[in-house]
Amino acid sequence: MPTPLSVIVTGHAPHSRLRACLDSVTAQTPPDLDIVVTVADDDGAARALAAVHEVRDPRVTVVPVAPDAPAATARAAAAHAATGAHLQFLHPATDRLPAGAAAALTARLGALRTAPDVLLFDHHHAHWWDEAVPSGTTDLLAAVPADTTLVGHPGLLGIAPLLGNRLISARLLAGHPELIGTEGHDELYLSYAVLLLARRITACGTIGLIRHKDRPAQRRAAGPEQHFAAFGQYERLHQLALAADAPTALRARLYDRMVGDYLTTLARRDELPPALLTEYFRRAARHTARFRPEGHHRPGGLDGVRHALLGQGAHLGYRLLRIANDKRRALQSGAATRAGQVAAARTRHHYRRSLRRGIDQDLAVFSAYWGRGVHCNPAAIAAELAELAPDIRQVWIVEPDRVPLLPPGTDHVLPGTRRYWDVLARAKYLVNNVNFPNAVVKRPGTVHLQTHHGTPLKRMGVDQREHPAAAQGLNFETLLERVDRWDYSLSANSHSTEMWQRAYPSGYRTLDYGYPRNDIHYRATAADVRAARAKLGIRPGQRALLYAPTHRDHESRWTPRLDLPRLADDLGEDTVLLVRGHYFHERLPGPRHDRVLDVTGYDPVEELALAADALITDYSSIMFDYANLDRPIVLHTDDWETYTATRGVYFDITAEPPGPVTRTQDDLTGILLDGTWCDEAAAKQRHDFRLRFCEYDDGRAAERVVRRVFLGEGEESLPPVLPLERRTPAPTPEEAARR
Known part of the structure; x- marks a missing residue:
């Protein structure tokens, strides 16, 4: 007897999404x-992640596919390996299962006298700010008869x-x-095709998917292919509807859905x-005219005007209508924003003029820590x-009070000055470890590189939304x-890669x-x-x-959590404490001590x-960097519970x-006195x-970045990352003293 349900996970996805999808599926109770799960042979990280789930959960089967296998090929391989009487297809880039979904759907199938060809159910949308936005089709699902077909209920085409x-x-x-099994078919075609071919369809209100x-x-980054693929899919759907001798009412519903999508x-x-927008309009107009069923009535109002213009191929008329609507909306909102716009215009007038000039292909603007x-x-x-590329000129953005600390000869600009806006407008490359101001425009042809400034233990980006003390408005x-605006995001390890994709x-x-x-x-040498x-x-x-505590968002000022003079006395004359406060702070508060050195303002760290x-x-995050030296690290976590509650963390350090x-x-x-800080257990x-957090740090990271981002070299020509066992960190102070 086949199992009631197979859940198939197939498709390429960022590892953070793949992990979330697999975790949600293996958490199901039946x-x-x-x-x-299908994984490409050349995706080592995805294979490793899938293998972990396969080892932990006997219900999981991993099916390898060729690196360049189309989505349909991978889907067919997974379906061939599945043992369920019914199949649910998930794409890890977009889909997760809510808790209890598999059990609820299996129970629904078991309660039916006759197994349907298709069981439709409800879903939620997941936005970055909310993971449970209703689908909008709940009422439609509730109105579906217990046992129907698409011909009997064409409104099913209204379900996503x-x-x-x-x-x-x-x-x-x-x-x-x-x-x-046929190449080129994607989700849109298969979703509707199974409804057209099904002899028995059942619906229920169970929330069985989070999309x-x-x-x-993200849609722009996916490329225009995703939009143009709809033409082939809708063409095949209309052919399938004609081959199935679908009635006019059903073909009209399919037609309305197609034109609405276009x-x-x-x-x-x-x-x-x-x-490409012009080409898209041309092809959409051709389909709108070609597949319009006889006797079809367009909708009324403005939507009907758009339908008519598209069906007539009147691109100019469509554009004029759009411009008129844009002007109408601008007039409605103009009064409320006019004062702010005037002030902004004064500030950015020169910047806007600079944006009309050509991009300086040999100019790079750098900034760090605001x-x-x-x-x-x-x-x-x-x-x-x-x-590697001395012809590329470098300009640094620097606050006035930091100018005296710059290396001699550093070309720099002060924020807000005319040259500041000039270089931001014309530079080919913009590099920062935080973000450039909101007013900066991402020009086509420019390259924005986000380097970040640490491995994330604490919650970052949109993940701070549930921690107002951290988000601070x-x-x-x-x-x-x-x-x-980012073109590239730099990462030091797989954990960071996943968290940056999730947080940003x-x-x-x-x-x-x-x-x-x-x-x-x-x-570094001895x-x-x-x-x-x-x-x-x-x-x-x-x-x-080196004592380097982090900033506490819930505290108004820095208060060391250690009695540093007492610690120095307890450790003895042979120990000196280098106390480095967070860059948010200027100096170490509290009493002074000869062997407690305040290095808060010391650079570079x-x-x-x-x-x-x-x-x-x-x-x-200094711990993740310092670990590259393979020297002892001690964590002092006296307020772990408070910190995790107020700041939020990604894992239990x-x-x-x-x-x-x-x-x-x-x-x-x-x-620190009995040797535990540097014993074998600490070394392990x-x-x-x-192994986990120094994954890509091997001494050649900057070279890889410059060759890829600035020189345009392909991934295959970059220096490969050395395995950990082949790396040699800088000498320890003890080793350096002997050389």
Whole structure:
């Protein structure tokens, strides 16, 4: 006897989406649920993730497919491996199952006297701000008779054509193998085709799918092919309807759905370039005229005018109608925004003029930490760029108070000045580890590189929406508008890749190259280590502990969580504490001590890491960078519960630490005195931590970035990432003293 239900997961997706989809499926409770997952042979990370689920859950079967296999081929391979009487197809980039969905749908099937060819059910939309937006078709599903056909109930075409919101009988697919075995068919065609071919359709109100809604920037990044694919699918659907001798009323419903989809795409005119928009209109007009059933009546009002213009191929008339509507909406909103627009016009008048000038192909603008100077990943990229492409001029955005700290000869601009707006308007390359201001326009042909400035333990981006203490009034829509300008997002490890895709959903491309600022941890010499310690006044043989706590969003000012003078006294004369506050803070508060050095304002922080024998931190991302040095790390997490509640975290760092974890100062002092901080157990924890979080950092990250982003080299020509066991970190202070 076949199992009642097979859930098939097939298609390429970002790993964060794939993980969420697989987790949602394997969390379903029916023990006889059949789960089939297809993965491309060349996607190592996806194969590993699927393999983990296959090992953990005996219900999972992984089906490998060729790297370039079309969606239909992968879908057919999965269907062949499935054992269920009914199949649910999920695409991991867009779909998840809500809790209890499989059990509820299986129970619904079991309650039916005769198994349907298709069981339709409800779904929710998932936006970045809400994961349970109703589908809008609940009432339509409720009105469907218990046992019907598409001819008997043409209104079923009004249900969103998603593969995931219908269970399709294996019997129906076996009788029509061309449905999922013919190349070029996509979700739209298959979703409607099974309804056209089904002899028995049942509907229910069960929420059996969560469909992720892409943002406009993500749809643009997917390319125009997704829009143009609809023409072939609708053409085949009309052919199928004619072959099935569908009545006029049903063909009219299909026609209305088609024209509605075409007009929706034309309304999203920012998703297609002007040349392709014209071609899209031409093809849509041809279908609108060709497939119009005899006696069909267009809708009334403005929608009817759009239908008529499209059917007549009147592109000019359609554009004039759109312009008129745009002007009407602008007049309605103009009064409320006129004052703000006048002020903004004064500020950006020069910028707008600069935007009309040509792009300077040899100009790169860099910024780090909101204009704090030459720091972090942008600084490392700029240094490598000067070596590999010296003809590209570099300009740094720097706040006035940071100018005296710039390296000699650094070309820079001050925010808000005329030259500032000039370089932002004309630069080919814009590189930042945060975001450029809202007013910056992403010009076609320019390249925006987001480098980030750490591996995310704490919640970032839109994931902060449930933590108001962290978000502090952040406008998430405006944030995402800034994110939409990114062409590239840099990542140091698979965890970061997943979290950035989740926290900043948009259409950028991820560069899994490592963090350039960490290159120094593999390139520094013994002389560099000795020099770093000498600048700080650390004596040979003295143990230097770098204490670098993170910022607490729920605290108004920095209050050290350790009694630092007492800690220095307890550790003895041979230990010096280097105390590095978060860059939000200027200096260390509290009493002074000879062996407690305030290095909050010391730059670059990478020199502090080279000078330190070990790191003490709490939740700061510095731990992920420092781990590249393979030196001891101790976590002091006295307020873990408070921090997680107010800031939110992606995982429990105390359960997967890079070294010993303490909760009190006495515990911390104890492990620093008894050797626990650097014993074999600590080394094992650090090794496992490095495997996960130092994945792409090998000393050549900046080179990969420059060659790919600035020189346009292909992925195949970039230096491959060295495995961890083949990397040699910079010498420890003890090793450096012997050389």
